[in-house]
Amino acid sequence: MAMPPIQFDRASGALDGANLWERTAALAFAAGSKISSHFSHRGYNMCANLLRKTLLERDIDIKLNADATFAFPYGDGYWSKLLDRSFSYENELELLFRHSADVDYTLLDCGANYGYWSVLVSSAPYGSHKAIAIEPSSQNFAKLKNNAEINGNRFEAMKCAIGAGRGTARLSGTKHEAFSIAGDAGDPGEEVPVLALDNLLDEGKVSAGGKFLIKLDVEGVEIEAIKGGARLLQADSVILCEEHGNDPHHTVSRYILEQTPLKLIVYDPHSNLLQTVTELSILDRIKVSTNVGYNVFGTASAFWQDRISALNAARRAQ
Numbered sequence: 001m002a003m004p005p006i007q008f009d010r011a012s013g014a015l016d017g018a019n020l021w022e023r024t025a026a027l028a029f030a031a032g033s034k035i036s037s038h039f040s041h042r043g044y045n046m047c048a049n050l051l052r053k054t055l056l057e058r059d060i061d062i063k064l065n066a067d068a069t070f071a072f073p074y075g076d077g078y079w080s081k082l083l084d085r086s087f088s089y090e091n092e093l094e095l096l097f098r099h100s101a102d103v104d105y106t107l108l109d110c111g112a113n114y115g116y117w118s119v120l121v122s123s124a125p126y127g128s129h130k131a132i133a134i135e136p137s138s139q140n141f142a143k144l145k146n147n148a149e150i151n152g153n154r155f156e157a158m159k160c161a162i163g164a165g166r167g168t169a170r171l172s173g174t175k176h177e178a179f180s181i182a183g184d185a186g187d188p189g190e191e192v193p194v195l196a197l198d199n200l201l202d203e204g205k206v207s208a209g210g211k212f213l214i215k216l217d218v219e220g221v222e223i224e225a226i227k228g229g230a231r232l233l234q235a236d237s238v239i240l241c242e243e244h245g246n247d248p249h250h251t252v253s254r255y256i257l258e259q260t261p262l263k264l265i266v267y268d269p270h271s272n273l274l275q276t277v278t279e280l281s282i283l284d285r286i287k288v289s290t291n292v293g294y295n296v297f298g299t300a301s302a303f304w305q306d307r308i309s310a311l312n313a314a315r316r317a318q
Contacts, residue, residue: 005059006074010085011066025051025075026083033084040289045077045175052076061150068123069150072114072143078177079114092267092295093117093215093240095274099311101127105236106210108197109133109155110162110225111217113140113177115147118155121213131155132205134162136171136192137179162216163194164224173219182220196228211303212237217293222252226260226298233262236301242293243283250283253296262298265308273312276305 007016008026015026029048036044052075060074062082072079081087088094097120107121112133122131133148133155135141141159148157161169161181169181172189181192197214200206214237216225222241226233233239239262241252257264257280266286268275274297275282287294299305 003056003058005061005071007061007063008083009063010082011063013085022055022074025055029075029080030084033081033087037084037087040292041081042289042291044081048075048077048080059146064120065123065125067125068119069147070114070116070119071147071150076176078175079116089116090295091269092274092297095267095311096213096238096240096297096308097121097126099314100213100307101125103127103211103307105129106206106212107131107155108200108206108212108214110197110215111135111219112144112157112215113217114143115155115157117215118144118157119147119151122151122155128154132158132200134158134160134195136161136169136181136190137176138190140176140179158195160193160195161221162197162218162225162228163221164228165194165196166199167194168192169194178219180219180221197225197233198229198231201231206232208232208235210235211301213240214238215240217242223255226255233260233298233300236303238297238299238301238304240295240297243287243296245287245292245294246290248284250280250287253280253283256296256298260298262300263305265297265299267295273315274308276308 006018032044055075058074059071062070064070107129109118109131112135115133118131118133120126121129133144135144144157148155168191170189171179171181171192173179201208216222216239218225243252256262263276265274265276
């Protein structure tokens with residue numbers, strides 16, 4: 001019988017249901033995050049996963065806000081940074097989602113993992129938006145479904161990968177946050193169904209008349225996913241793509257800028273603004289760590305371009 005989850009409230013720091021060793025580990029996870037944040041959390045995941053081996057197998061439920069709970073296995077190297085209350089996950093996305101709370105949009109959370117952003121965006125402080133969380137891995141999908149259930153099943157979970165068109169692919173990888181269909185088709189792994197973004201229109205999951213924020217965390221198939229969403233990207237939509245820190249050619253951004261009608265927008269940590277760019281050299285300055293991903297945005301929507309301009313104006317006025 002599974003043990004009940006530990007409870008942690010990020011607002012208050014309260015940790016409930018943990019034994020003495022689990023409490024000690026929580027302090028280590030938080031301290032490790034604070035220290036390693038000075039060098040882009042390099043080595044944190046590995047150390048956390050080693051510490052995890054000394055812990056009982058159980059979940060931790062993190063209260064992200066009064067209306068959002070996010071569960072994952074206690075000690076998970078990728079997500080345990082959330083025990084550090086000063087840690088902010090994917091600042092660029094947080095900025096846009098927070099500022100868009102009053103917009104009637106749908107989140108398409110592609111490569112949802114355990115559903116962090118679907119949990120948050122569907123919560124009241126973020127606007128209680130409709131969200132569709134798309135995740136191909138059976139291992140991850142079980143945890144994604146659990147997060148949907150503990151949040152009242154307020155977002156939909158779909159088990160598939162996103163690509164250029166319908167089909168099947170081989171999902172491979174050893175880290176839950178980095179499973180990919182970009183490997184060789186003969187790789188050992190899980191066979192998964194693949195959909196294109198535009199198939200969501202065909203199936204009536206979404207309407208072309210809606211507004212969308214489309215998170216593409218699809219580990220190496222971002223360009224294929226963009227190709228498969230040509231119709232959806234003509235709507236009032238923004239794609240939020242990961243640009244890998246270890247890619248000096250800025251492949252995803254280059255494709256958006258040179259091969260699509262979308263405006264390329266990047267978060268500049270120096271100005272703390274979302275900048276529309278026409279020259280990729282800015283990414284040489286922004287992408288300072290090879291071990292992390294950087295989110296870039298692409299949109300052809302006048303509505304979303306105006307919203308981003310208003311976001312920047314509000315930040316300048318602060």
